[in-house]
Amino acid sequence: MNSQYVDCIQQILKIIDVDAGVQNFTNEWISSNPVLNSADILDIFDRLMIPYEVHPASDKLSKIQHQAAIYLCEDKATTCKYDLNQYFEFDNGTFVPAIKPNSKATDIVILVLDRQKERYESDWFESKLVAYKGIIPRLLGISLLANLFALSIPFITMSVYDHVIGGDARNEVLGISIGAILLFSMMLLLKVLRSQLLTTVANRISREITQTLLRKMIHVPLAHSRLTGASSFMSRITTAETIKGMVQGPLGGALFDLPFVIIFIVAIGILGTWLVIVPIIALILYFILAMRHYKNQALLNNQVTISGTTRYSLIYELNSKLDYLRSSQILGNWSTRFTKANRLASKNSFSQVTHQAKYTSIYYAIGLLSTVAVIGLGIELIFAQQLSAGGLIATMMLISRVTSPAQMLSNSYPRLGQYQQAKQQINQTILQKAEGEFAYQHHALTDSAPKIDLEQVTLRFPGQLKPALSGVTFAVEPGQVIAVTGPIGSGKTTLLEVLAGLCDIQNGVIKYNGHNLTQYDPQLLRQWLGFYGDQPQIIPLTIRNFIDDNRHVEEQEILDALDRVGASRWLASLEHGLDTHLNDLESLSHPLSSFEAHVLLRAKLNCHRYPLVILDNPVASNGEKEIFLEWLEANRGNSTIILTSHDPDIIKIADQVVLLDKGTVTYAGPIPEAEPQVETAEVTED
Template identity: 25%
Template sequence: MSNSSKRPEIVSEKLAHALRSDSDDAFIDASPFAACLLPLLRELGWNNYAKELIEALPHFSEQLDLIDLRNILATLGYESTPVAIESDKLKHELYPALYITKEGRVLLLQGIDEQLIHYYDPSDDSYQTTEKLNLQGTAYLFTDCHHAHGSNPSEAPGADWFSNLLQRFQKMIIHLLGMTFIINLAALLVPLFIMVIYDKVIGAKSAETLPFLISGAAILLSADLGLRYLRAKLLGVTAGRLDYLIGVETFKRMLYLPPLYTERSTVAAQLSRLKQFDSVRDFFTGPSAAIALELPFVILFLIVIGILGGVVALIPLAMVIGFVMLGLFWLPMLNSKIMRSGKARTDKQRIIMQTVAGRKEIKSIGGETVWWERFRENSGEAVLSNYHTFLSNNVMNNLAQGMMTFTGVAVLGVGTLQVMAGEMTIGALIAIMALVWRVLSPMQSAFLSFSKIQQTIKAIKQINQLMKLRNERKGGKSGLVLEKLKGDIRIERVSFRYGPDRDPALLGVSFHIKPGEIVAISGNTGSGKSTLIKMIAGMYAPQAGSIQVDHMDLRQLNAMDLRRAVAYVPQQTHMFHGTITQNIRLNNSLATDEQIESAAAEAGVLEEILALPEGFNTRIGDTTIDRMPPGFLRSLSMARAFVSPAKILLLDEPGASLDDESDRRFVEQLKLLKGKRSIVMVSHRPSHIRLADKAILMDQGAVAHVGHPDEVVALLLENLT
């Protein structure tokens, strides 16, 4: 099979190919950091699958650099910390370490033995020993963060994940506050400069001091602009890192959640939940973060106004309190309108997604008019709720603007009386007016951002709740044990229900599958067949009873490792955007090109793939699958299962969407597999059931009959008649 392509091969593909062929040469040729990767993992005691290393490789990098190396190790469970230190001063308990000299030389320090330093030099692929290195540079120290070592606090239920995340940015936040303080100090000096001009220069007609004052003000304003630019850069970096970490970690957590948490939610609901997390990103990347930094310094301006104007400071202080009170009064009403508007948008989005997914069914039943009427009603509700939300926001904006104007007029009026009474100078009044706007401007912005701030707080709470859920990724790896499965499956009195208010999907199910047996499971719709096969695949855990594979209880195994050790073909065929090779290799990232060809041949689809213009490099997973025969896609799904060396094969309605030729080919495949793998197959087709060594008939979540396939076929035919 040729994997040639017009695009150059990226580094991850080269390294993955090297791992599949058990060769280190590609790592040595890629970069010094890539050359150090495997020796470093060996020194760290990493003894898990090459499969995990392939999956941890960067997908789009053209060269593996230091950042890529640290990200790979973090994915595998090893956090790294840079320390500037001389190579000979590194304590022996801190080894192994990746050392980068000031000249850019890369070394892997392996350890110290009898005062001798053992290290690996990737420049000439050599392992060396010396008494002294005498190097200046940075050592990257590695910490094992697997659960067994108790150093993964983010996984602990109940932890405030977002607060822990912010603590990582504590220094940056302190720097931002410090810069904002200096910026506000500069902003405070400008009104004071104006006051000096009016009172000292104009009043005393002292033009000689004017150039010095203007020069000082120019320097101050230049420094202010520079600080604002630096703050914007630092805020952008902080916001970008937060956005990346929040997006990646929440997406990762949702991927690793047990299927029971997510598969009962609609696609629209899950997309809506992910979109709510965007409000956190918008808060940090938008003007709201700058407003939050400015608010603490409102007190500083109020104090200066009090020093200059006395009781005049009570006016802006009262207006600040007024903004807070109005926000607390107006916010609940506005929130109800926002929630109604959000629900209407979600409903509209849901009906659009359903239309795109089921437009063929809508046309086939002639439901265009009914469906259009439903969309029209949803659109009307969305427009009406958006109008009420817009109106409330507009009223709030006008109120905020009116309060600011009233405050300015009130300060001007009271200040004028004080000037006329000789209690304040004209320069002080002008300075106070400038300071009042500095007080009210961030308050108005914060007032108008109340709804966004509340959405952000709500999204943070949801993120924390999501992070409290336990995922399926456990520290103890069981994959090495599961690689040697024989395929003995024992199900003993298993019961399961999807929710406390739902009827049992399985009730006291028991049977035994010997290694190499084919077992067919049949029954009416809703009898628990698919639920049972998903439980064998580790998708669900029994709520009563047990499922054992080779005398090991599935609940004691890592669910992810179990699924890697079991080949599962679901009822509905899903192909993802990418080439045919990439889709087949999803089930076994270690599969070589030859193994992929063999799996395709075993699935009876090799000739059809090779007949395509680009062969195995043909891209599928988008609109192209609509033009492909269902039997071809089902065979690709089978090939994806066959590429796994698993001894257990689970087939959920494999005959769905198959024509006569595809079904005949599938029957031949099963005959060839008989005795080689333990096969559990959900099917209604007599031709499939008769291939089994024994068949199971299920009814309302319980086993109604276990026996010879002909007996189950006869019972099925009786039920039909």
Template identity: 25%
Template sequence: MSHDAATRHDTLSGTRLLSRRRLALLWQPLGRRRAEVLRALLILIAATVLDVLGPWLTQRYLDDYLIPGNLAPEALAGLVAIYVITQLGAAAGRYFQQLRFARLALASVRDIRERVFTHLLHQPLSTLDNIAAGELVARVTNDTESLKELYIGVLATLIGNVVLLIGILSAMALMDGTLAMIATALVPLSIGMIWLYQRFSGRAAREVRRLRALQNARIAEAIGGMSVLQASDQTERFSRRYHHLNVSQYQARMHTVRVSGLLLRSAIDLMAMLITLSLVAVFGLRELGGGAELGVLYAFIAWLGRISEPLIQITQRLQVFQSALVATGRLEEVLDRPRETPEPDTRAAKAATSGHTDNAVIASGHYQLEQLTFRHQGAEGPALNRLTLAIESGEFLGVVGPTGSGKSTLLDLLSGQRPAPASQLLLDGRPLMEWSAQQRATAIAVVPQEPFIRATTLRDNLLLGREISQQHLSRVLHKAHLAPLVDSLPLGLDTLLGERGLSLSTGERQLLALGRALVTTPRVLLLDEATASIDSHTEALLQQALHELRGEVTLIVVAHRLATVRDADRLLVLEQGRITQLGSHDALMAEPGLYRRLWREDIAH
């Protein structure tokens, strides 16, 4: 996502921080725990009632016992015992309600984090076209972590303090209506300060969140390309770019700090002091008239202190609250993105309508393309334009063409990693995207140009958690020509490969990716520029592996080196997203055209 797009989105998010859909997202994990929420609220109410009783018992002690000189031991002992019991009960209640609310908050964040991560795993590759990987990481980690503060702030702080305020104001009204009206004035004044704070700090809070995501993206970008940055002497330029981001975030955060210092604790403390002076003044006038009770004044001053503290806590949480709501908007944007496959019930309904059953399998690997057109989001023209082609079961199809002709996009569509219109791309006579993700993953295997290698063992990288027999694993190693590599490693299949598999050569990583693709015994094997960066020996091994697989699977190979696909059954030549030539190597070399020119250029190099 560009800076401007991110800014527009965050600004939009700030206009309606508590939209109905956002509230639904936040309530969903709590809705599954209604009984726990209810128990926590009951404990909170009980703790609040016991807490509010403290000043009332003190008022009774002062006005009914101490000042009149009524010091009967039995009555005083009973009053003290009740006071101690209520305060101990209030303390225990506060502890248990905070514990329960914290458990609810952490469980809710866990659920949302898993939901966002699972949604990302099922999104089309176009997601990565528009949002940097580092920013996606920030949304799954930092933004969901911000929700913890939102849940704790709302559940443990906001609800707790609101209940406490209601309890204190009710006790005040029962004890003395006039003084209660004076003390209650602190609430609307504090709400006014909260409104001013939100008005003057909201944009800065959104800017802080946006800049933090950009910082994460810059860090991930720099770490991923560290060798290139150092080799090209670009570290200083990247450092300056990060410095500018850091300074911008510092300035935005300082703005929120200044607004907070002016409008939150200091302003509410000042208003609480003025209210206290007003209470003392009214009490003094009553004392002159002979109608004042010292215990009432003490109770009101004690309650007023307990009113101001919850209000201060609520306002101090506002900055975190705002930031968390912005984070919720960013998570909402991710969840709004369409999944790469229809939802299971939708897919089942379509399958039933078309006569297919859920237990159907991709058996032949036959593709049918009918006027297939695809346009990348934000692109001016289509990446693929009206492709019509039948790819037979077991055929070896080579795909060639200049850079930007749409070769990799075609493979993404054939694998289902990018969704294609149902009527334009069929596999075994059925729209490709109507096959479930599991059915496609079992039958269609992809060997990418840059293999994904985890910092774990060779065995784990091959299997990716799938369980196969030792006999099948041995066949996979043989077909992928990995057996010599396994024999050369100190611990064989249990050798750790290190970060991104850097302990292996580029060619060995490609052979590993081929072996991983063969684990499921696929019906379709797609290779994307698999020989672009490997040595001639590994290229020969890969060509041999493809020759041995020929006829067993439908082979579709995108090749930069044309020698890799020279022996293909047919060669598909793409140019600017269109099919310009189709035929065998000999047939295409016999006619003037793009393929003959590409072949001669390839041989010359």
């Protein structure tokens, strides 16, 4: 624990005047999540919904409005504030003038921008973009200068043709060439600078939106996330990339060049008088076609999305049910369905691509015809001595400065139309209710085994008519072992998820040590208990990090745990031992074996002591049973253990058994003793 970091956090909370409940919640959070580095500070600010920005230490921070700041230099942390003319540090409850520290390249400052948020803005996405509105004048200024330099090049070209060549002023070529090179270099430099600035802003926006969406999706209710497919998750995460693509690259440059098209139109009017009608007509055509393009493209995009989703669903079905399809007689029927779906998806994709290609060609043709029209009409003006040859060439160059950004924007207009869809999707995701959001209540959790009470607990998942749990009632004493059993689909796994705070119930009460489960923070609760699901879920870490689970376990304890579950020989066979990365053990073609996955999970279970342990079908084979029973007896009384099982050997050693059937408790209590069998003798008459 870094005491300076903790002090800074407490000082920031005092400065922004949070209430006592938030202070207490923060203390509980810090006790469960030690603050060791700057990332831990940011985690707390994220959880408390405190808006902040992270910047390198510099004098420019005084220009950013903020309530307070944390200056981080190596292991030192200082609560401070930057004013226009002064630097302040927080001391004895107030800001006092201080000497600004000599900043290093590695120093960072966390600016606390405002007080705690009480809710999300109705248009969260727009509010995020507002933070970057200050960059727009700079981009427009750069674009103005770049376009002014670009404007001068056609006039230089005109002077070369009319004055140098026409007037045989060869001695002026060098000066004009140097001027042209300088102007072109400045224009190129400004465009590169604008491109870098746009890319930086786009990447920052994309990163911030993606991080926020990811945090949101991690904490949405489990029932809701299960209804959302993997493709939907990926779509939400990649939405920010769509926004980024609209800002950076040629499209972003065209957006900022478009306002200055008027400069080139005026220049054409000055040089070619009524030739100015050509670019005006071209712009009108671009606009009309772009609107029509967008309307048709939106329809085609919907068709491609629907047909592509159908094809993806069939591919997923094949992957998940391949054994059944191979062994049954319906493979031909499935292949027919896939052929139709694949043909439709390919047809829609072809229509989408050809539609885009058609309009791309039309936009190109408008630009080309505009230039041809200027040449044809300009020749007439030359014969009428209203325009010089150099003026015609300059006009041709100027018209390309009008049609090029218009062509780019028209061709990309369907992408610009996706902005509203992306914005709506992002806002919908952000406004979804997530567990623990804007709630800062948490009772202290002790290291002793808890008492648990369930009273009329009822849960119905969205879209289901029958409840998964209905009126579930039973009590668990501290340190007891509870075995939950029942037919498949009776609600056993759902009951464990409810106890772990993963699913919110609609009716009833769950109490831990007499306190309602809703009075505990879900994240802190799950850090306190141990939850082990039915299916082994392994993420790509090293063996050491996976078993350690960020709880700072000594290496010898990990080795002892692996030895207790019979994995010593397996570990010894690995070249890097505990530092072996699980990515090296599995791949798409060779996932972790059942033995490897269960060994890691059992070692993790043996390595940690939880006050409450929740286990879903903890024994997958008879070979694991003896090891698990030894662990169970070693932890009985020290931890409250709730498990599901169909194994009689495990159920019979439980202190209580809970029998579920269709989400309802049919029995809860000690295992009934078997009735003694009375032997009877057959009586015969002589």
